Amino acid sequence: MKKDQDAYGQLVLDHLEHGGQVEIVERDGGFVAASRLGPDAYFAPVRKWPKAERAAIRLARGRVLDVGCGAGRVALHLQERGHEVVAIDVSPLAVEVSKRRGVADARVLSVTRVGPRLGRFDTFVMYGNNFGLMGSARRAPWLLHRFRAIANDGARILAGSTNPYTTDNPEHLAYHRRNRARGRMGGQLRLRIRHGSYATPWFDYLLASPDEMAELADGSGWELARVIDAGEPFYVGVLERVR
């Protein structure tokens, strides 16, 4: 990643150093908005997490892979609870921020590079909508297989997502329709983060309904065992490794 592509990391670093930052997300088709939650959410202590995330994190056990660690909130919490955690993020500056904040093992790594070199895990955490890093209906089964190859018996994925179809915003609904017309999943967002003169490359970020999550998992060696939905936009799907 070139320095001027690390818009996400620069945002997180600026928020750590100066506070008051806003996350600006551009969607293909020219839709630009500030993230609803903003970078505070990346730094939030567990008591300020969405309810579904707070409830689901109690299901974490053993050795944990924190996928898309951001500013390290999940890794820090689980470390405190005594877990061995490997935190990965594609953003070099996010990893730097995570380390500065005390994450013991944070590494610059794309989710697509997750593999046996990381060792085996009992829990995979994809919080803050990071099930979205599954990207698309094509990539999700491939990634879920890769996760399964390094998952211990009884392993779980705590998969944070937002059901995209609960919106009544006509622009979002039109975007879902255009996606489907192009053979994409409705909630498959093509996004980039912008921050000053920094812009990430465009990436696919998948918002999936619980039904879609179950379907993506089907045949991948995982099954959606439980959905933790606290009536927020977020929910956490608990995917369990099929024996």
Added chain:
Amino acid sequence: MKKDQDAYGQLVLDHLEHGGQVEIVERDGGFVAASRLGPDAYFAPVRKWPKAERAAIRLARGRVLDVGCGAGRVALHLQERGHEVVAIDVSPLAVEVSKRRGVADARVLSVTRVGPRLGRFDTFVMYGNNFGLMGSARRAPWLLHRFRAIANDGARILAGSTNPYTTDNPEHLAYHRRNRARGRMGGQLRLRIRHGSYATPWFDYLLASPDEMAELADGSGWELARVIDAGEPFYVGVLERVR
């Protein structure tokens, strides 16, 4: 203005109706940021205005033209103080919001269309950096002449601006240098506002130091009589009509 160009007005309307909006500004060259103050500033009652603006508004007298009225904060304040105020904004939705909030005479009009049809004025208010609507070293003297043609004896312009050269941000300093290399004033920002799928046309918005403001006024029928600087990023230049 096409509906999808009224990003500023849609922002102000969404903020009126739902709150919590963020103003996203794009500068040419690909720099994108949230406005420091955000749309709350467009709705602020006088006690929350920047100090320099609070001090300078006491100099308003007679019939007032509020140039770039936004959500109507200046017009509402001066109406309450008994002034006859004409409020203009190029944004149809901003004018609608101003009317909804009680501005008696708000009109959709570009600053470049200010002329004798509006009648004559004793005070022109350009707050919230709206001296920036002067646009460029070429346009400012032309607009100042037009203002003068409808200005009564003793008329004043309360010209809000920010001295762009007090920054130590290397990206902004590089932007000033590029501007000068292209024969533009350092603080001549080429901007557009983005809000969801709305984007304004690109426009020039001029941030001027007090010295530059004085120089732009020179020979235009106005002179910079006083600078009200309360040590904030903002200052208000008081331009007085030359007899």
